[in-house]
Amino acid sequence: MIFDFLFPNRCLDCNQLIDKRDIVCELCLDKVNFSNHNYFDTNSLIEKASLQIPVENAYSLLIYEKESLAQKIIHQLKYNHREKIGKILANWVTQRVDLSKKKPDLLVTVPLHYKKLKQRGYNQLHLFSNQLSAYYQIPVHHTLLKRIKHSRAQAKKNQSERLKTKNAYQLTENINGKHILLIDDVYTTGNTISNIAWEILSNSENVKISILVMAMDI
Template sequence: MILDVLFPNRCIHCNRIIDGNLLVCSLCFEQIHFTHFGYHSENNLKEKCKLLFPVENAFSLMQFEKENLSRKIIHELKYKSRENAGKVLAEWLIDSLEFKEKPDLLVSVPLHPKKLKERGYNQLHLFTESLSKFYKIPFSHDLIKRNHYSKAQALKDKQHRLETLNTFSITRPISNQHILLIDDVFTTGNTLATVAWEILKAGQNKISVLVMAMDE
């Protein structure tokens, strides 16, 4: 297409021209700090989650270190209208994640309707849908409702992120389900914990966690 010639897709890190479905070139891909966690094994993310709520398994695709490439990738996904980055991240994760026992449902952390309207998309939806299609696990984008609007986590200082400013609610009864809760970045774990407890309180449910990146 003419637009592809005039405005070719470029690596978000080094600016090389790359295939339209990619985020980074092969050289920059090698610079991404993947965690290499085992989903069913003990790992740093699971230990952090266990301090906040009962968790079965936990997995993070990347490390979210200051000034590293994973931070730039998440920023492109959330704030630069690169919704397709969610599909790319799902493809990377599929190469790393194996389920010995599949969860019953994939649930993404919701945006407030006002935030969704501002951004035009939820950065987790295409990611979750891609995983659902590959692993043949159903998903829900509306099981959890965010009740309050707030500014982005990235714009808050650390103290504010520690405070539970956002509350969530369950939109329908759910029990005896193993829920894989999906978010973009684990920082303090405050948001995930708030959602997890709502699900746990709703019935005899179990929670596992999957994030694109985790902050040290």
């Protein structure tokens, strides 16, 4: 109560006081650039991802552009200790995506290297994916993949640096015969998702890959 009084929750865009469970006010919510993708149909994300990996389905909640409200939201989640934003983004997903048909078998999050996890204090995907797991009744696996190479945050890299994450991930157990829904925050070059997908596909049999991201950089 005292914390809420001293540090009231404000809209990320207009700075108006809002409920502590929200991140933007109702007026500014209209400024959020939702993708309007359909998870089961062709969309710009699946078209881009299919150039690198075999993809069953794909969905991006937001369109990520510089100086946009979507960028503010993601940056607050990742770099300003606003971990609970993940729950709000997950709720936005569940309002827009029905996974009842062709339901994935397992939700898998992109891991952080232990150094980055220690520095940040949390993986920004965990609350997000846990909320999705509870809603859709699909198990989530946070340790199926291990990050074995440490690098700077994607947002701080140039394009050539983003393409140098090959062999950065390692599969920790067998997942033959599963339909995996890979979960990440922002899809940029697709290099992270591609490397993870090929690590899974190269070390497993009869596996299908789908993608769900918080935002897609156009």
